[in-house]
Amino acid sequence: MPDTESVNNINFDVAIIGTGVVGCAMARHFTLQGAEVLVLEKAADILDGASKGNSAILHTGFDAPPGSLEQSCIQSGYEEYLQIKDKLNLPVLETGALVVAWNSAEVEKLDGIVDRAKANGVWDTQILTTRQLMAKQPGLSRRAVAAVEVPGEFVIDPWTTPYTYLIQAIENGAVVLRNAEVLAGTFDQHRWTIESTQGKFTSKTIINCAGLYGDMLDDIFLGRSGFQIHPRKGQFLVFDKSAARLIDSIILPVPDEITKGVVVCRTIFGNLLVGPTAEDQHSRDEAAVDSETLRSLYNRALEIVPELAGHGVTATYAGIRPASEFKDYCVQAHNDKNYISVGGIRSTGLSAALGIASYVYGLYEEFGDQHNPRESIVYPDVLPLAECQLRDWSKPGNGGIVCHCELVTRREIEQALEGPLAVNSLSGLKRRTRATMGRCQGFYCSAELGELCASRLQLSISEAIE
Numbered sequence: 001m002p003d004t005e006s007v008n009n010i011n012f013d014v015a016i017i018g019t020g021v022v023g024c025a026m027a028r029h030f031t032l033q034g035a036e037v038l039v040l041e042k043a044a045d046i047l048d049g050a051s052k053g054n055s056a057i058l059h060t061g062f063d064a065p066p067g068s069l070e071q072s073c074i075q076s077g078y079e080e081y082l083q084i085k086d087k088l089n090l091p092v093l094e095t096g097a098l099v100v101a102w103n104s105a106e107v108e109k110l111d112g113i114v115d116r117a118k119a120n121g122v123w124d125t126q127i128l129t130t131r132q133l134m135a136k137q138p139g140l141s142r143r144a145v146a147a148v149e150v151p152g153e154f155v156i157d158p159w160t161t162p163y164t165y166l167i168q169a170i171e172n173g174a175v176v177l178r179n180a181e182v183l184a185g186t187f188d189q190h191r192w193t194i195e196s197t198q199g200k201f202t203s204k205t206i207i208n209c210a211g212l213y214g215d216m217l218d219d220i221f222l223g224r225s226g227f228q229i230h231p232r233k234g235q236f237l238v239f240d241k242s243a244a245r246l247i248d249s250i251i252l253p254v255p256d257e258i259t260k261g262v263v264v265c266r267t268i269f270g271n272l273l274v275g276p277t278a279e280d281q282h283s284r285d286e287a288a289v290d291s292e293t294l295r296s297l298y299n300r301a302l303e304i305v306p307e308l309a310g311h312g313v314t315a316t317y318a319g320i321r322p323a324s325e326f327k328d329y330c331v332q333a334h335n336d337k338n339y340i341s342v343g344g345i346r347s348t349g350l351s352a353a354l355g356i357a358s359y360v361y362g363l364y365e366e367f368g369d370q371h372n373p374r375e376s377i378v379y380p381d382v383l384p385l386a387e388c389q390l391r392d393w394s395k396p397g398n399g400g401i402v403c404h405c406e407l408v409t410r411r412e413i414e415q416a417l418e419g420p421l422a423v424n425s426l427s428g429l430k431r432r433t434r435a436t437m438g439r440c441q442g443f444y445c446s447a448e449l450g451e452l453c454a455s456r457l458q459l460s461i462s463e464a465i466e
């Protein structure tokens with residue numbers, strides 16, 4: 001990766017702002033299409049916004065509004081993910097989903113859910129009777145009445161996935177700068193000059209993928225935004241790995257107008273997840289959990305899967321959706337300014353990111369910009385973290401296990417501290433390796449981790465333990 005000074009002198013084709021899952025997928029797509037790509041991220045590490053905390057479901061789009069941009073991006077993103085996953089060593093937990101009706105009013109909505117799925121090209125859904133549902137998912141409460149089965153809904157890795165997209169972009173030529181907050185920009189009718197906390201850069205086109213700050217970025221560059229972000233928090237409970245065997249499918253509620261509702265599903269790391277809530281708030285970055293909400297999530301979880309009462313909660317977290325006043329994504333191309341705004345990617349961005357990137361590239365081509373797709377594409381070798389993959393702890397020469405709950409090896413920690421996207425924050429290290437994210441929440445490994453990271457992350461051991 002070139003140093004910041006030499007990057008200042010490159011005339012980039014495209015500057016992508018933000019390294020949430022959307023920015024990472026965008027960087028990958030534009031780079032593979034042959035564009036010279038600069039990526040600017042204000043945080044110390046990638047995935048520091050909305051993409052930090054989600055449910056990690058790879059949606060089919062069965063319930064998206066038919067004909068919406070969201071629906072078509074989910075569908076194309078889903079297909080591309082399944083096409084590229086093996087080459088990129090990305091995992092999939094093929095759980096399928098059940099949209100469960102808990103009363104007669106909800107049962108009446110099931111036909112509509114199947115009809116919408118068909119309208120969205122998802123043909124393999126079917127309604128299950130109580131008996132069929134119980135046979136399929138005996139861990140569910142006996143209060144469940146019926147369900148729509150959606151076989152194609154899967155669980156993926158929320159962090160390694162976008163990380164791999166971005167690493168592939170870098171290994172094929174993209175330049176990524178972190179701690180580079182974009183502050184201002186001027187357009188001279190041909191090129192943009194972007195001012196950031198890491199200096200000035202020039203690029204022909206800007207793609208705003210700033211997630212929770214997308215409208216503010218539009219204000220900076222265009223003087224106005226076509227949408228406003230309305231942050232919507234979602235809190236989660238993570239049950240211990242012992243709970244994962246209670247449920248095979250993703251358990252979805254019959255959705256309402258605002259939210260997909262509280263989901264119970266396995267995680268790719270072997271836990272059981274319950275959440276998210278949907279709480280509108282003003283803050284774009286305050287992602288605290290509160291005990292009252294967690295208590296009601298816990299009670300709801302036990303209503304859905306009664307046996308969860310015998311299992312512990314390992315962790316809690318919250319994520320913030322970049323919702324806007326619109327139901328659909330807000331993707332707007334400003335041809336006169338070489339500027340594309342990719343905003344309001346609220347609840348489905350992990351699934352749709354590859355589809356969004358491909359759609360945006362089409363808009364970009366309408367600016368008259370054409371590149372030659374890279375002929376020999378580099379595929380990165382990223383360490384897998386999913387329970388269903390061959391993990392490093394089972395391979396020789398790994399230096400021993402540091403985090404015993406999540407089986408994270410010394411070699412995995414050391415690799416995360418190296419390379420073009422070396423972690424530079426403790427939260428980044430957690431997302432990159434899962435160290436401290438297990439049952440003891442770092443009680444046993446924080447001291448060793450602190451020692452390993454102290455010089456690289458400029459952390460004291462006590463900070464590492466925090």
Ligand SMILES: Cc1cc2nc3c(=O)[nH]c(=O)nc-3n(C[C@H](O)[C@H](O)[C@H](O)COP(=O)(O)OP(=O)(O)OC[C@H]3O[C@@H](n4cnc5c(N)ncnc54)[C@H](O)[C@@H]3O)c2cc1C
Nearest residue numbers: 018020022042049050051055057182211234348349350351
């Ligand atoms: C509770 C919850 C559950 C969800 N569940 C799912 C799910 O199961 N499946 C699914 O597909 N999707 C899910 N999602 C949705 C998905 O997580 C989001 O759609 C996605 O993360 C949005 O990504 P983004 O890249 O648009 O934004 P972000 O992740 O917010 O990324 C924007 C980036 O831009 C950076 N940035 C901002 N301003 C600047 C600046 N001035 N200069 C430089 N950088 C800047 C930020 O630091 C950030 O890193 C869920 C979301 C939440 C919150």
